[in-house]
Amino acid sequence: MAPERITLKDPARFRDPANLTWERYIALQARERERYLAERAAIPPEALAYKTVSPRYVERATEQFANNYFPELSATHYVATAAANAPFDELKKCCLFQLADEQRHLEMDRDVFERAGIPERDWLPAWEQPGTTCRFFRHVLELEDSIEILVKANFVAEGAAGPATFAVLADGAEARGDLLSAVNHRARVRDETRHISYARALVRALIEEDAENLGVIQRWQDESLRLFAEVAHGGRRREWWAGFLDSYYKIALPLGLRQTPITF
Numbered sequence: 001m002a003p004e005r006i007t008l009k010d011p012a013r014f015r016d017p018a019n020l021t022w023e024r025y026i027a028l029q030a031r032e033r034e035r036y037l038a039e040r041a042a043i044p045p046e047a048l049a050y051k052t053v054s055p056r057y058v059e060r061a062t063e064q065f066a067n068n069y070f071p072e073l074s075a076t077h078y079v080a081t082a083a084a085n086a087p088f089d090e091l092k093k094c095c096l097f098q099l100a101d102e103q104r105h106l107e108m109d110r111d112v113f114e115r116a117g118i119p120e121r122d123w124l125p126a127w128e129q130p131g132t133t134c135r136f137f138r139h140v141l142e143l144e145d146s147i148e149i150l151v152k153a154n155f156v157a158e159g160a161a162g163p164a165t166f167a168v169l170a171d172g173a174e175a176r177g178d179l180l181s182a183v184n185h186r187a188r189v190r191d192e193t194r195h196i197s198y199a200r201a202l203v204r205a206l207i208e209e210d211a212e213n214l215g216v217i218q219r220w221q222d223e224s225l226r227l228f229a230e231v232a233h234g235g236r237r238r239e240w241w242a243g244f245l246d247s248y249y250k251i252a253l254p255l256g257l258r259q260t261p262i263t264f
């Protein structure tokens with residue numbers, strides 16, 4: 001089946017909700033970096049060296065670290081594709097700023113792996129095993145159409161893995177003594193919120209321009225959530241999955257999308 005394509009015939013319908021220019025983006029990132037470095041500097045050295053967590057925590061968290069790192073790494077690739085193929089400049093600009101954000105996130109997550117002393121040869125196998133986000137991101141990495149990439153990865157996946165999900169991850173890491181992961185998640189979410197909001201503006205513009213676009217977006221949502229559902233297969237991570245869907249439907253249902261039936 002040929003991939004479905006939709007496009008915004010009138011690009012003026014889309015405006016970057018964050019209203020960023022290069023100047024503003026750089027200033028925002030400078031403030032963000034200062035805040036991040038101050039938060040990280042407040043972490044005691046033993047905690048930064050992963051000496052305050054149990055060895056069992058690191059063993060069990062390796063998959064979670066992989067589920068953080070590889071999606072960020074994937075994002076630097078698929079958002080670069082979305083920027084390269086962007087049908088109009090305002091959208092390309094949003095993609096390029098996001099690309100810089102995702103590069104920063106991936107470096108934060110690499111830092112976690114390294115400080116926790118997990119050898120690099122173990123990272124990818126942890127992500128490629130069943131029950132991870134791997135299937136979804138490998139799918140997105142095969143796409144070439146900017147709008148399809150942004151709907152699936154930013155609107156659906158980031159929309160779902162939004163503020164609530166990252167708060168759960170941050171609190172969980174903090175409770176187990178993993179203060180660096182907690183600081184990273186809280187920093188990451190401030191950017192992801194912006195990635196979600198421009199994708200939502202794009203989806204809204206597509207639906208307002210042509211109601212038929214809703215059907216295509218619905219199919220992209222269904223496909224994405226079913227690939228993501230692998231993470232919760234067999235009743236794993238129930239609480240996480242409920243929060244994940246809840247975050248997403250909060251932004252999707254008001255735009256006229258319906259829930260995706262998923263059978264485990």
Ligand SMILES: [Fe+2]
Pocket residue numbers: 072075101102105188192
């Ligand atoms: Fe990210």
Ligand SMILES: [Fe+2]
Pocket residue numbers: 075098102158191192195
């Ligand atoms: Fe993002």
